[in-house]
Amino acid sequence: MFSHLYVDTVAKTGRMGRLFVKEATLRQILVVTDGCSNSGMSPVAAAALAREQGITVNVIGVIEKSEIGEKGESEIREIAEAGGGLCDIVYPQQLAQTVQMLTRKAMTRTIHQVVNKELQEILGDSGITELAPAKRVQVAGMVDELGEKSNLNVVMLVDTSGSMKPKMSAVQQAIHDFSISLRSRSGQSRMAVCSFPGKGKHMEVRIPWTEKVEQAHQLSSDLAMGGITPTGPAIVEAIALFEHVQLPQSLSDRYRDAHYEDDGEGNLRDHVF
Amino acid sequence: MLITRMTEKETCVTMSSKVTTSDLPRRFHGKWNKKEYHVLRELGRGANGAVYLASCSGVKQAVKVGFEGMDLLMEVNVLKNVQQGRDSRVGPLLCDVDDLVINGKACTFYAMEYLEGDQLDQYVQKKGTEWIPVLMVQLLARLDILHRHGWVFGDVKPENVIVTHSDKQVRLIDFGGVTKLGNAVRQFTEEYDRAYWHQGDRRAEIAYDLFSTAAMMVRLSVDSQTWQTSQGEPRQTQLLCGIIRKSEGLYPYRVPLIKAFHGKYATAQEMRAEMLAILRESTAAAPSAPTQKQSASGAGGMWISSLFVASMLLLAGTLYYAWFL
Numbered sequence A: 001m002f003s004h005l006y007v008d009t010v011a012k013t014g015r016m017g018r019l020f021v022k023e024a025t026l027r028q029i030l031v032v033t034d035g036c037s038n039s040g041m042s043p044v045a046a047a048a049l050a051r052e053q054g055i056t057v058n059v060i061g062v063i064e065k066s067e068i069g070e071k072g073e074s075e076i077r078e079i080a081e082a083g084g085g086l087c088d089i090v091y092p093q094q095l096a097q098t099v100q101m102l103t104r105k106a107m108t109r110t111i112h113q114v115v116n117k118e119l120q121e122i123l124g125d126s127g128i129t130e131l132a133p134a135k136r137v138q139v140a141g142m143v144d145e146l147g148e149k150s151n152l153n154v155v156m157l158v159d160t161s162g163s164m165k166p167k168m169s170a171v172q173q174a175i176h177d178f179s180i181s182l183r184s185r186s187g188q189s190r191m192a193v194c195s196f197p198g199k200g201k202h203m204e205v206r207i208p209w210t211e212k213v214e215q216a217h218q219l220s221s222d223l224a225m226g227g228i229t230p231t232g233p234a235i236v237e238a239i240a241l242f243e244h245v246q247l248p249q250s251l252s253d254r255y256r257d258a259h260y261e262d263d264g265e266g267n268l269r270d271h272v273f
Numbered sequence B: 001m002l003i004t005r006m007t008e009k010e011t012c013v014t015m016s017s018k019v020t021t022s023d024l025p026r027r028f029h030g031k032w033n034k035k036e037y038h039v040l041r042e043l044g045r046g047a048n049g050a051v052y053l054a055s056c057s058g059v060k061q062a063v064k065v066g067f068e069g070m071d072l073l074m075e076v077n078v079l080k081n082v083q084q085g086r087d088s089r090v091g092p093l094l095c096d097v098d099d100l101v102i103n104g105k106a107c108t109f110y111a112m113e114y115l116e117g118d119q120l121d122q123y124v125q126k127k128g129t130e131w132i133p134v135l136m137v138q139l140l141a142r143l144d145i146l147h148r149h150g151w152v153f154g155d156v157k158p159e160n161v162i163v164t165h166s167d168k169q170v171r172l173i174d175f176g177g178v179t180k181l182g183n184a185v186r187q188f189t190e191e192y193d194r195a196y197w198h199q200g201d202r203r204a205e206i207a208y209d210l211f212s213t214a215a216m217m218v219r220l221s222v223d224s225q226t227w228q229t230s231q232g233e234p235r236q237t238q239l240l241c242g243i244i245r246k247s248e249g250l251y252p253y254r255v256p257l258i259k260a261f262h263g264k265y266a267t268a269q270e271m272r273a274e275m276l277a278i279l280r281e282s283t284a285a286a287p288s289a290p291t292q293k294q295s296a297s298g299a300g301g302m303w304i305s306s307l308f309v310a311s312m313l314l315l316a317g318t319l320y321y322a323w324f325l
Helices: A004-013 A043-052 A069-082 A092-123 A133-149 A162-183 A231-239 A249-262 A265-271 B002-007 B069-083 B120-127 B131-148 B206-221 B224-229 B237-246 B251-261 B268-294 B299-324
Strands: A025-033 A055-062 A084-090 A151-159 A189-196 A204-210 B027-029 B036-045 B049-056 B059-066 B094-102 B105-113 B117-119 B161-164 B170-172
Touching (some): A025 A092, A043 A055, A055 A069, A055 A162, A092 A133, A092 A151, A092 A162, A133 B069, A151 A162, A162 A189, B049 B105, B117 B120, B120 B131, B120 B161, B120 B206, B131 B161, B237 B251, B251 B299
Parallel strands (some): A151 A189
Antiparallel strands (some): B059 B105
């Protein structure tokens, strides 16, 4: 499974790669939104926080005609940059395909970064760029294979503020479609779907961690209307869904405990339709 | 502002590769292999990069410059692997992989054989729909080779198939979707994606490519308006079957098409053989049919009634596939 290049390098240097454990898990938050956040902490800071904890944040802006504006666009880019992820702005019809594409590319990128770091330790500072292209092609093959085999956990964080309403059927379809893509992978994949703003809170878990989303799931019913878009706080709450994360005490008090008190495990299912 | 963003997709996508390929110099040389390229014009854009027509020591080549190096290299990896068995040409030959420097940043590119030809749909538009079955049979032969090497093409669509000017051969271009059998399909287009049509998942299987091929055959045979009517919700292959029933060109091929929709073929070769048989039959039967009609007695009557029986059997088969599978 590992390329000869890697085996060669290990043989030469006598090192064992820490990276190449079979059970690597990639974690991502995918924000689907149509505009600027206007409530709570900065979503860019929230994304940086997620990245610190090994979670990549990707953002998709869904627009109709050209309503998003320059401010919304730059926010989307900044969130993705801070979250170590990718972003794209698309029409609702393109959403399903973009979700799949962005997730895959972000995965490739994360693995590439880890591999590159490993190679830097072996080959010196410049890492992979110092390899001749033919060798790099072998690394690419290895990255591809690792991407397919690794575990993947994705939280889809959907903006359900009023302006998203006409786009919800596309979002719905994208969720179901994404579930099919995840199921087609060799590695273990899980997804969860959350919406923001929630009823009286920043975010609501609509579909808890699952390996398969049934088509019958309906998100569009009872959307919180109004102008509040707490993207930042929603990202912070989404981080809490990843079990590996140790939240700092203050955040833990504010989000995780509150989260579980409000909808403890048993009640989570109530939010799934 | 925003509209340019939309057309120049991917500009927003990455942070590490802010290099946009529009900055590509007219003339450049590879950092490692030192080959010199003279860029002539842009040929198109895929999900992983832009393709340019360039000349390298007097030979025309297609050069693909990546938005993100790793994605492009994965494509090269596949192209290389597919080329290990060169019994027949499936796609373009890989000529060079190298880096070029744009605005001080290294950017990966690869050069491949330039296939001069028409995109499949444009070719059909120019030459007529009677070419479709012939081209499909050819395409299935190419896919079969790919499958036998353990790969699935993934993104079968008219834009990724070319009919060469020189020898009228079908060749696959854009290997960005090519996936190892059993892995998740890397790239797809919804219109031809079996998961989108609720006919299975996106695991790279031979049947995945055959579904796309069948859907593409329907697409090529009808005008875009008819095709649009099949795109409604919920998307079901019954809609495609409806089109097939009404189309004179598709109707004879209904059995292989429906079998492909339902994943009933184990290999592309099997589907190809059945389509080829129908193609031969239709070309043989076409000119003799009117003369037979004039003497519709004795042997002619026998011939017609046997034809009737055969068509009833085909109809029964179609109904069986449409309803029970």
